[in-house]
Amino acid sequence: MLIFSSLAFLLSLAFCPIIIALCRRFNWYDEVDPRKIHTGQIPRLGGVALFAAFLLAFIVYCLFLHPLDLKSTFPLLLGGILILGFGITDDFINMRAKIKFLVQIVAALIVVLGPNYFDHVLFLQLPPVLGKALTFFWIIGIVNAFNLIDGMDWLCSGLSLFAILTLGFILYLGEKDICALHFILSGAILGFMFWNRPNARIFLGDGGSQSLGYIIAVSPFFHTDMHHFQLTQFPIMILLCSIPINDVIAAIWRRKREHRSFFSPDRGHIHHKLLNIGFTKGTAIFFLLALQFLICFVTIATCFMDPFSSIILLLVAFSFVIMFFVVIHYLNLSVNLRHTGHLEDHPQAEH
Numbered sequence: 001m002l003i004f005s006s007l008a009f010l011l012s013l014a015f016c017p018i019i020i021a022l023c024r025r026f027n028w029y030d031e032v033d034p035r036k037i038h039t040g041q042i043p044r045l046g047g048v049a050l051f052a053a054f055l056l057a058f059i060v061y062c063l064f065l066h067p068l069d070l071k072s073t074f075p076l077l078l079g080g081i082l083i084l085g086f087g088i089t090d091d092f093i094n095m096r097a098k099i100k101f102l103v104q105i106v107a108a109l110i111v112v113l114g115p116n117y118f119d120h121v122l123f124l125q126l127p128p129v130l131g132k133a134l135t136f137f138w139i140i141g142i143v144n145a146f147n148l149i150d151g152m153d154w155l156c157s158g159l160s161l162f163a164i165l166t167l168g169f170i171l172y173l174g175e176k177d178i179c180a181l182h183f184i185l186s187g188a189i190l191g192f193m194f195w196n197r198p199n200a201r202i203f204l205g206d207g208g209s210q211s212l213g214y215i216i217a218v219s220p221f222f223h224t225d226m227h228h229f230q231l232t233q234f235p236i237m238i239l240l241c242s243i244p245i246n247d248v249i250a251a252i253w254r255r256k257r258e259h260r261s262f263f264s265p266d267r268g269h270i271h272h273k274l275l276n277i278g279f280t281k282g283t284a285i286f287f288l289l290a291l292q293f294l295i296c297f298v299t300i301a302t303c304f305m306d307p308f309s310s311i312i313l314l315l316v317a318f319s320f321v322i323m324f325f326v327v328i329h330y331l332n333l334s335v336n337l338r339h340t341g342h343l344e345d346h347p348q349a350e351h
Contacts, residue, residue: 012191047208075114087207145244146213
């Protein structure tokens with residue numbers, strides 16, 4: 001497995017400068033506007049390089065070692081192709097937010113109309129209708145959460161890397177070969193992160209950030225034989241995604257309070273707040289990735305505990321993340337009230 005993960009890493013490392021050169025040749029750059037942190041012309045087609053590397057390495061793995069069970073995974077793959085394809089299209093033509101949302105709805109429906117959905121929450125077995133409804137909103141929510149938090153070099157890619165490695169480890173404990181997908185994807189993310197390190201030479205774009213969010217969202221449906229994980233999979237997923245989840249909940253509340261569309265961008269995300277209260281870009285990203293590392297460490301630890309103790313620890317850890325967001329919110333508010341903030345908020349109309 002290490003060989004194929006290394007192959008994905010090397011391919012991603014090699015593909016990124018090719019994409020950068022193509023973007024310079026055809027003037028394909030991320031738009032610069034007041035709400036964004038970066039300046040200058042930066043390509044946003046990193047998702048193309050990352051997923052091209054991942055798919056090539058994973059196909060080689062399937063050909064030589066273990067063919068993919070298309071029957072059980074086809075709805076997941078089809079939904080992922082839809083998210084990736086329209087995400088990359090959006091990186092070229094800037095589709096309206098409502099159109100992107102419609103694509104996400106279709107992708108989520110493709111998944112839940114198949115055999116894949118949450119059938120347990122904690123110790124409760126869900127009726128299929130309720131489980132499919134929960135899964136539908138879960139997929140849309142996580143795809144948007146990872147897309148919205150992709151506002152700083154290494155942030156979305158780093159959060160995704162730690163989450164995907166952790167999920168790969170959990171699936172490995174269940175003796176499922178599908179864990180190779182997560183480890184190979186991790187190699188591709190690492191290759192991309194070499195070029196995305198501050199100050200980035202390439203961004204993930206919507207194709208990359210939404211697709212990473214989608215893969216994380218549907219990972220519980222690559223079924224594992226661990227009975228323990230069946231009972232705790234939902235709180236585990238909530239904790240692994242807790243930074244993007246809390247950020248998107250805060251964004252929804254902020255825009256509702258200000259009577260703005262949910263689709264209108266602004267500078268109120270967690271990374272903006274850290275910068276506003278005085279963090280440098282480097283310390284802000286280190287702080288958030290260190291928090292994600294601790295989250296993943298706690299998640300792995302729960303795999304070796306009894307289900308009840310696991311759930312208690314997961315809930316405590318998630319409460320800690322909520323408190324972190326509350327503290328940063330009030331620190332940011334205090335800075336703004338003193339008019340000493342380092343960033344101005346720039347809410348924008350829906351686009």
